[in-house]
Amino acid sequence: MGKGLKVASLHQNNFVLDLGRMFSTTNAKKLHVLVIKTDYGVELLKKLSESISDFGARIVHLQFTTARHGQHAECIAFIDLANSKTSSRNIEKFFKKLRIAKSAQILSHNVDKLVGNNHHFPLEILGERAVIFGKDVYAAIFKGIRDEFGTAGETFLYYLGVESGIESYMFISEFVRKRKSEDFIKAIKTFTKSLGWGDIKEIYVNKDVGNAVIDVYNNFECSLSEGSKIPYSRFYKGMLTGYFTQYFHEEVKVEKLKCIAMGDTYCKFR
Numbered sequence: 001m002g003k004g005l006k007v008a009s010l011h012q013n014n015f016v017l018d019l020g021r022m023f024s025t026t027n028a029k030k031l032h033v034l035v036i037k038t039d040y041g042v043e044l045l046k047k048l049s050e051s052i053s054d055f056g057a058r059i060v061h062l063q064f065t066t067a068r069h070g071q072h073a074e075c076i077a078f079i080d081l082a083n084s085k086t087s088s089r090n091i092e093k094f095f096k097k098l099r100i101a102k103s104a105q106i107l108s109h110n111v112d113k114l115v116g117n118n119h120h121f122p123l124e125i126l127g128e129r130a131v132i133f134g135k136d137v138y139a140a141i142f143k144g145i146r147d148e149f150g151t152a153g154e155t156f157l158y159y160l161g162v163e164s165g166i167e168s169y170m171f172i173s174e175f176v177r178k179r180k181s182e183d184f185i186k187a188i189k190t191f192t193k194s195l196g197w198g199d200i201k202e203i204y205v206n207k208d209v210g211n212a213v214i215d216v217y218n219n220f221e222c223s224l225s226e227g228s229k230i231p232y233s234r235f236y237k238g239m240l241t242g243y244f245t246q247y248f249h250e251e252v253k254v255e256k257l258k259c260i261a262m263g264d265t266y267c268k269f270r
């Protein structure tokens, strides 16, 4: 089944990360999600890699949750049994019997070409609920608003961005010592890239004159449009406006100097 397993390869020269919530495959009967509760993460990891290999199976994706709220940690393994003579039930039984496993369960699934982790819900990042929108949905939202409402839609997106930037600034501030510091700038870069929004390679901030220049690669909004004569982002430009209005404690105006939608290699804001 190795061949049937589709792994996204969206962007060359980047370290793409598959979040591993779902996998599509030509034969979902052979791909399974094994969930094991444990207090012995390291030992389980060792046992898992040994035994899955002994079973002639393959681990496609592996994740550990951290123990909290008095719960046990969990190991979530997508395992491919295409070349294994063992059934998923036997694998479940094997792990159930292990001393280091509190419980073991193969999740049931019934979609032909799709296997997902429908056990863990809701999703969280830094203790906040997070939802994932694939491109099919976020393109429909961000392009849809522009296509339906024209310049009014663009203005709407911009103000949504400003509000989001202000909210995001408050959230990010919880993780930096001084709000108006270099740390905050580094935190913006980390948030933007870790959440998959874009890759900020450079931010130059001049606090004395209240000016900043930001270079962003492959931001999700502008990558929806190509062949534009004018810069594309409205929402993201609004977000930067929100961030830096808070940062400088005064209203700022962001202008866009370069845009991937116009054929530039990155988007530059000032």
Ligand SMILES: [Zn+2]
Residues within 6 Å of the ligand: 222, 231, 232, 233, 258, 259, 260, 261, 266, 267
């Ligand atoms: Zn752009």
